[in-house]
Amino acid sequence: xxxPIDESDHPEYTDWQEDxxxxxxxxxxxxxxxxxxxxxxxxxxxxxxxxxxxxxxRWVPPENIHLTLKFLGDIKTETVQQLTHHLPTIARxxxxxxxxxxxxxxxxGLRHPRxxxxxxxxxxxxxxxxxDIESLAQRLGxxxxxxxxxxxxxxxxxxxxxxxxxxxxxxxxxxxxxSTFHASLPVKQVALFRSDLFPTGARxxxxxxxxxxxxxxx
Ligand code: 3AM
Numbered sequence: 001x002x003x004p005i006d007e008s009d010h011p012e013y014t015d016w017q018e019d020x021x022x023x024x025x026x027x028x029x030x031x032x033x034x035x036x037x038x039x040x041x042x043x044x045x046x047x048x049x050x051x052x053x054x055x056x057x058r059w060v061p062p063e064n065i066h067l068t069l070k071f072l073g074d075i076k077t078e079t080v081q082q083l084t085h086h087l088p089t090i091a092r093x094x095x096x097x098x099x100x101x102x103x104x105x106x107x108x109g110l111r112h113p114r115x116x117x118x119x120x121x122x123x124x125x126x127x128x129x130x131x132d133i134e135s136l137a138q139r140l141g142x143x144x145x146x147x148x149x150x151x152x153x154x155x156x157x158x159x160x161x162x163x164x165x166x167x168x169x170x171x172x173x174x175x176x177x178x179s180t181f182h183a184s185l186p187v188k189q190v191a192l193f194r195s196d197l198f199p200t201g202a203r204x205x206x207x208x209x210x211x212x213x214x215x216x217x218x
Contacts, residue, residue: 025074027195030087030133032067032099032187033206034153039065041183042101042118046155049116049177054169056162057116060154064204067099067120067153069130069190072142079140083192084208086140090132091190091210095217097125101153101183104174113162113170117152118181125217126151129190188212 034042043062050059072079100121106113120126130149138144189209196203 024077026077026080027074027197028072028080028207029068029193029195030070030072030083030137031191031193032069033189033191033209034066035185036063038101038183038185039063042153042155045118045177045181049155049173052169052173054166054173056159056166057156058159058201059156061201064202065153065155066191066193066204067151070133070137070142070145072137075140075142079142080192080207082140083136086136087133087190087192087208088210090136091129091212094129094132094212095125095215096186096188096212097123097217099126099185099187101185102181103178104155104181105152105178106170106174107150107152110167110171113167114158115152115154116156116158116170117154120151120153122151123218126187129212133190 039062042065046059046062049057101118102121103119105117105119107115107117127149130151134145134149189211191209192207194205194207196205
């Protein structure tokens with residue numbers, strides 16, 4: 001009598017499974033997730049800038065606001081599995097810390113602004129964590145980041161219709177909001193997010209959290 005099919009006895013079947021699995025890529029990034037209250041504070045700040053008459057900016061929806069530690073790009077499912085294993089190992093040797101959000105600015109500069117951000121006053125612990133995440137990503141085959149890590153929180157991205165009038169308004173608003181906006185949050189975890197791009201904008205899905213050490217450093 002023929003025995004029932006056991007997948008593990010059929011190398012061809014398992015090889016096919018491996019191959020088809022590695023075809024499934026996803027766009028992903030590692031970030032610090034923000035509590036809703038802080039997302040709301042940042043959303044209110046964006047709303048204030050908006051109501052000053054600033055146009056030509058695609059605002060990040062409050063629920064998407066975060067601090068990116070490493071953009072991974074398109075990665076294979078097997079890389080996600082490796083991250084599930086290695087990211088917690090790295091996270092747990094790094095202390096928890098507090099992030100202070102203060103000041104507004106633009107990348108690459110005021111003459112040709114492309115990204116509007118809120119600044120991050122970060123302790124050394126954030127830079128140490130980011131450096132270890134960057135080297136883990138490289139070990140897993142993710143291309144290295146060529147620009148130095150500049151912690152920031154993206155509020156909006158300038159669109160093609162961002163004009164000289166918006167430019168003047170932006171400069172005035174940067175001065176006002178820079179001196180008035182403050183927020184802070186405790187950071188106890190890092191998170192892996194999946195990012196799906198749609199014509200209406202990006203949708204981020206939390207894949208998992210990795211806990212930092214309970215030791216607090218500031
Ligand atoms: O919210 P921020 O700007 O910190 O800008 C994208 C966002 O970071 C960044 O990854 C985060 C989640 O999408 N990102 C998107 N495409 C990128 C790319 N090609 C990128 N960062 C570097 N290279």
